[in-house]
Every structure is written in C-alpha cells, then in structure tokens.
Amino acid sequence: MFMMTVAANVVPLVGVFHLGWSAQTFAVIYTIELVVAVPFAGLKALFARCPPNYDELERSGEDDPPKPDERGEVSVGSSDLTHRRGSVAIVDPLPPIYPRNVPFVARAFGSAVALVGMFLFVLGRFVDVPATLADPSVAASVVFLVFSHVGVVNREYFRKRRHETSTPRDVVASATTEAGLAMVVLMFAIVGGPVGALVAFVAVKLFAEWRSYRGEVPFDPEEGMGTLSPVAAPDAPPTVEVRPDRRSVRATALWWGVKSAVSGGPAYLFTWVGLTAGSVGTIAATVVCFVLLPTAIGGLKTLEYGLTHGTLAYQRRDDTVVAYDDLTETVQWVTPVDDIRDAELCEGELVDRACGTRTFSLTTFAGEYELSVAHLREYGQAVEAFELPVETTAFGPLDQRVAGAAAAVGACGVAAVAGLAYSAPTIAAVVAGFGGPFGVVALRSAWQWALPAA
Structure with missing residues (x-):
C-alpha cells in the first residue's frame, strides 16, 4: 500500500x-x-x-x-x-x-x-x-x-x-x-x-x-485522551428553573463572531493579494476575502458561543444547583448550594449591560473549574433560589467618555476603510487586513479602561 x-x-x-x-x-x-x-x-x-x-x-x-x-x-x-x-x-x-x-x-x-x-x-x-x-x-x-x-x-x-x-x-x-x-x-x-x-x-x-x-504519527490519541465522567444530579424535579435570555445570547454570540472574523485580517489580506495577483478582479477578490471568508469564520464562532450558553437551563433541585443542557439532554455540572464559595457579577459583559441581563461566575470549594451562570434576565430569582453569595447585581458606573470615544474611533475607522475601497482598494485591503486585529485589541483595551475599577 x-x-x-x-x-x-x-x-x-x-x-x-x-x-x-x-x-x-x-x-x-x-x-x-x-x-x-x-x-x-x-x-x-x-x-x-x-x-x-x-x-x-x-x-x-x-x-x-x-x-x-x-x-x-x-x-x-x-x-x-x-x-x-x-x-x-x-x-x-x-x-x-x-x-x-x-x-x-x-x-x-x-x-x-x-x-x-x-x-x-x-x-x-x-x-x-x-x-x-x-x-x-x-x-x-x-x-x-x-x-x-x-x-x-x-x-x-x-x-x-x-x-x-x-x-x-x-x-x-x-x-x-x-x-x-x-x-x-x-x-x-x-x-x-x-x-x-x-x-x-x-x-x-x-x-x-x-x-x-x-505508525509514528506525532499525535497519538491514546496519549492525548482526556476524561469527562458523567455527572449525577438529584432525581427530584426542579423547584426553580431559569434560562439564559435568548436575545442576549444571540447578541453576544454575534459579537464574538464579529471579533473572531475581524481578527483573521492578515489571512484575508494574503488571500486577497494571491487572488489579485492572478486573474481574479479586485471587486471579486474583495468580496471573497473580506465578506465571504469573515462571514464563515465569524459564523462558526457565533455557533460555538450559542451552543455554549444558549441551550442550558439552570435548576434548583433539592439543595443543589444543576446546569442541564436541553440539546444533549445531559446534566453538565452540579454543585451543592453550600459548596458555592463565591459568586461574582461579570462587569465586562457588553451585551448584558445593553439587554439588562446578568452573568455570574461561581467559585466552589471542591470544583476544579469556575462555573458560569450566563445572560439571565431573571437574575434576582436566580440569586435568591441558588443562594448566590453575590455582593451586588447592579453594574458599576461606566465611563461614558471612554466608551463613546472608542465607539466613535471604531466607526470612523470602518468608514475610512469603506471609503478607501473605492479609490485605493490595495491600501484599503492592507488597512483592513492589519488594522482589523489592531482595532479589536484597541477597542478591548478601551472597554476595560471604561469599566468601573474593581
């Protein structure tokens, strides 16, 4: 063979x-x-x-x-x-x-x-x-x-x-x-x-x-295999059940998809250079490299985030908090109420601020990973039912000047690239390819700067 x-x-x-x-x-x-x-x-x-x-x-x-x-x-x-x-x-x-x-x-x-x-x-x-x-x-x-x-x-x-x-x-x-x-x-x-x-x-x-x-492949499944044991949850029916807000999940998923798509700018630029060096026209190459490819990459990231949070239901069964996935019909994690050591409101969630939802990170005494209860509209009910030791459910004041300036600069950057695309497509491609990832990093830094100090 x-x-x-x-x-x-x-x-x-x-x-x-x-x-x-x-x-x-x-x-x-x-x-x-x-x-x-x-x-x-x-x-x-x-x-x-x-x-x-x-x-x-x-x-x-x-x-x-x-x-x-x-x-x-x-x-x-x-x-x-x-x-x-x-x-x-x-x-x-x-x-x-x-x-x-x-x-x-x-x-x-x-x-x-x-x-x-x-x-x-x-x-x-x-x-x-x-x-x-x-x-x-x-x-x-x-x-x-x-x-x-x-x-x-x-x-x-x-x-x-x-x-x-x-x-x-x-x-x-x-x-x-x-x-x-x-x-x-x-x-x-x-x-x-x-x-x-x-x-x-x-x-x-x-x-x-x-x-x-x-048989000398560098990646051996037997050496790289992990474990993911089933989780046992109480058989009692849930006394309380809260679900992520669908609009908030979709908006956050779209935001993650946009950031992922823009971060691939250098790859789109190299593809654009390769296509325009051949027999593909500038307009066709621009559509393929800066519309279709980012849409595909961003769509996968959007799907990933939607599957991460959009199909979960958070339940109170007896004295236990249970995360149940409706898609796989499987319990994802379980933690006794008494085992929750700390609960913290995630201040950095942009969509939560816009949609009036809340995301909490839970730290347990015995857990290896932090748990997340994300994008809840009935967050008050969740805090009470799950007995979350959270200090506050209200977001701290956001520095509107920093957030507004960052949004204005980002909008101007997009408009400038769109304008260059008509008069100087090569320059526009270079700016979009390398400026996109830089813009994501800059906007993320500005957002962190605008958040209230811990």
Missing part, C-alpha cells in the same frame, strides 16, 4: 522532468489537496468520541486560567464548550456528533483560511492559481479530490470505527501539521519556481505517508 502511494506521487515528478507536464498544474493540485484535508479534518472531529486532553488545552492558552467573562479569547483552549457532556444524533447512518468538538471545527476552518492565504500569497509569485483552477482538467481533479476525501473518511474513519478512539485535537492536528510543514518547506523551495514547489509538496506528502505507514 505504501509503495503504491510512493508510485502515485513519483509519477508527477517523472512527467514534469521527462514528459513536459505542467509543474504549475500539479503544484496547484497538491495545494488544493493539502488545504481540503483541513476542513475535512474539522468535520471528522465532530464525531470524535474521546474527549481531548484538558490539561493540554489549558496549557495551550495563557499561563493563568481565563476569567469567566474572558473565556473564548484563546482558540479552543479557553472555550467552555470543550467541557460539554453528551452528544446529538443527526442522521441515522452516522454516529452522533459531540458539541464539545465544535471549537475544534472552528479551529480547523480558521486554519484552512490561513493556509489558503499563505499558499496563494507564495504560489501567486509564479502561478496564476485562479486561471489554473479554471482549467477543466484541474477543476475535475479538484472535484475528484473532494469525493475521494469523502470516500476515505467513510472507509477509514467510520467503517473502521476510528472515531470511537479518536480525540478531536488529534484529528485536526494531523491535518494542520502536514499542511503547515508543506508551507514551511515551500518557503525554502520557492527559488525553484513551480518545479521547486512540486518537489516540496511531493516530499512532504511522502514523509507524512511514511510516518503514517510506520
């Missing part, structure tokens, strides 16, 4: 060096194969049955554990959704999907966007990638690649039941590592033009296949 793979990847080299085949065409096809594998890995990760290694996820973020109102800032590692218990059956022939794996899907699609931008930026120096993709034979090859990936996933992942022993991080990391390695090698091989790019892709492909054949 491995020798067949070697032969299949050596044939293009023989054709290019001895039969006059187009190295540009094969370089583009290899690029598409590497990039397509990443979102497919994200879709596969949805079905991974084994939880990730939570210690590794925490270490992949900041040194200090994130505060409850700051979770979600670091991709995957700080998302509360990764601790979600339970699964959902979507289609009968397929295994259930696990909501806790959605952050890994978002990571995979974000990585795919970044890889597309980098590959287009590098290959665009000597290959007209859009024109090459428009060639009927290349387009047919791309369609074949997509269908072949579907067949491989069905045969190797589902029929052999590898999803039962896989972790989502392992599935995503295996694809992103191969594509990232190809990107690094391509940087050094670019001096060889299309032929150098083809040699680089073939070398990385054979190396990855050899490691897989030898």
Whole structure:
C-alpha cells in the first residue's frame, strides 16, 4: 500500500522532468489537496468520541486560567464548550456528533483560511492559481479530490470505527501539521519556481505517508485522551428553573463572531493579494476575502458561543444547583448550594449591560473549574433560589467618555476603510487586513479602561 502511494506521487515528478507536464498544474493540485484535508479534518472531529486532553488545552492558552467573562479569547483552549457532556444524533447512518468538538471545527476552518492565504500569497509569485483552477482538467481533479476525501473518511474513519478512539485535537492536528510543514518547506523551495514547489509538496506528502505507514504519527490519541465522567444530579424535579435570555445570547454570540472574523485580517489580506495577483478582479477578490471568508469564520464562532450558553437551563433541585443542557439532554455540572464559595457579577459583559441581563461566575470549594451562570434576565430569582453569595447585581458606573470615544474611533475607522475601497482598494485591503486585529485589541483595551475599577 505504501509503495503504491510512493508510485502515485513519483509519477508527477517523472512527467514534469521527462514528459513536459505542467509543474504549475500539479503544484496547484497538491495545494488544493493539502488545504481540503483541513476542513475535512474539522468535520471528522465532530464525531470524535474521546474527549481531548484538558490539561493540554489549558496549557495551550495563557499561563493563568481565563476569567469567566474572558473565556473564548484563546482558540479552543479557553472555550467552555470543550467541557460539554453528551452528544446529538443527526442522521441515522452516522454516529452522533459531540458539541464539545465544535471549537475544534472552528479551529480547523480558521486554519484552512490561513493556509489558503499563505499558499496563494507564495504560489501567486509564479502561478496564476485562479486561471489554473479554471482549467477543466484541474477543476475535475479538484472535484475528484473532494469525493475521494469523502470516500476515505467513510472507509477509514467510520467503517473502521476510528472515531470511537479518536480525540478531536488529534484529528485536526494531523491535518494542520502536514499542511503547515508543506508551507514551511515551500518557503525554502520557492527559488525553484513551480518545479521547486512540486518537489516540496511531493516530499512532504511522502514523509507524512511514511510516518503514517510506520505508525509514528506525532499525535497519538491514546496519549492525548482526556476524561469527562458523567455527572449525577438529584432525581427530584426542579423547584426553580431559569434560562439564559435568548436575545442576549444571540447578541453576544454575534459579537464574538464579529471579533473572531475581524481578527483573521492578515489571512484575508494574503488571500486577497494571491487572488489579485492572478486573474481574479479586485471587486471579486474583495468580496471573497473580506465578506465571504469573515462571514464563515465569524459564523462558526457565533455557533460555538450559542451552543455554549444558549441551550442550558439552570435548576434548583433539592439543595443543589444543576446546569442541564436541553440539546444533549445531559446534566453538565452540579454543585451543592453550600459548596458555592463565591459568586461574582461579570462587569465586562457588553451585551448584558445593553439587554439588562446578568452573568455570574461561581467559585466552589471542591470544583476544579469556575462555573458560569450566563445572560439571565431573571437574575434576582436566580440569586435568591441558588443562594448566590453575590455582593451586588447592579453594574458599576461606566465611563461614558471612554466608551463613546472608542465607539466613535471604531466607526470612523470602518468608514475610512469603506471609503478607501473605492479609490485605493490595495491600501484599503492592507488597512483592513492589519488594522482589523489592531482595532479589536484597541477597542478591548478601551472597554476595560471604561469599566468601573474593581
């Protein structure tokens, strides 16, 4: 089997060096194969049955554990959704999907966007990638690649039941590592033009296949597997039940999606440069890179936040606070009322201030993680029913001058980029690509400055 793979990847080299085949065409096809594998890995990760290694996820973020109102800032590692218990059956022939794996899907699609931008930026120096993709034979090859990936996933992942022993991080990391390695090698091989790019892709492909054949994959599910034991809750019916306000959850989810979409500005810029260097017009490239791609990335982040908070119900059962997920029909966490050591109002929630809702972080004596009771409109009822030791449910005064100035500067920045897009699209693309992430950081700092001092 491995020798067949070697032969299949050596044939293009023989054709290019001895039969006059187009190295540009094969370089583009290899690029598409590497990039397509990443979102497919994200879709596969949805079905991974084994939880990730939570210690590794925490270490992949900041040194200090994130505060409850700051979770979600670091991709995957700080998302509360990764601790979600339970699964959902979507289609009968397929295994259930696990909501806790959605952050890994978002990571995979974000990585795919970044890889597309980098590959287009590098290959665009000597290959007209859009024109090459428009060639009927290349387009047919791309369609074949997509269908072949579907067949491989069905045969190797589902029929052999590898999803039962896989972790989502392992599935995503295996694809992103191969594509990232190809990107690094391509940087050094670019001096060889299309032929150098083809040699680089073939070398990385054979190396990855050899490691897989030898069983020396760098990410072993058995080593990266975590535990997520079921939670036992009292059988008594809930005496009190409060739910997150849907409007507040949707607005916050949209806000998180916008921030995530804007933060990917450099990847959109590299993609825009690669497309406009070829045969794609400026307007079409702008729509793809600064409208469609941000919408896709932001949409996944919006979905992630909605699944994190929008499907929960907070209940009082006997002397216990229970978080129950209506989507997976599973208890998520349980804490006795007497075990709640501290409860704190999250001052930094922008949408809570606008919608009149409240989010509380709970610290328990025995809990390993802080618990969150988010976006409650009946927060007074929750404080009384759950006996939360919170000092106040009223937000402190916000510095209106700082908040207003930050909003005005942000609006002016968006208007300036929109104006530049008509007269100087290249400058507008550069400003949007690098100014977007900077603007997110600046607005976040201004918001923290405007909040009342602790």
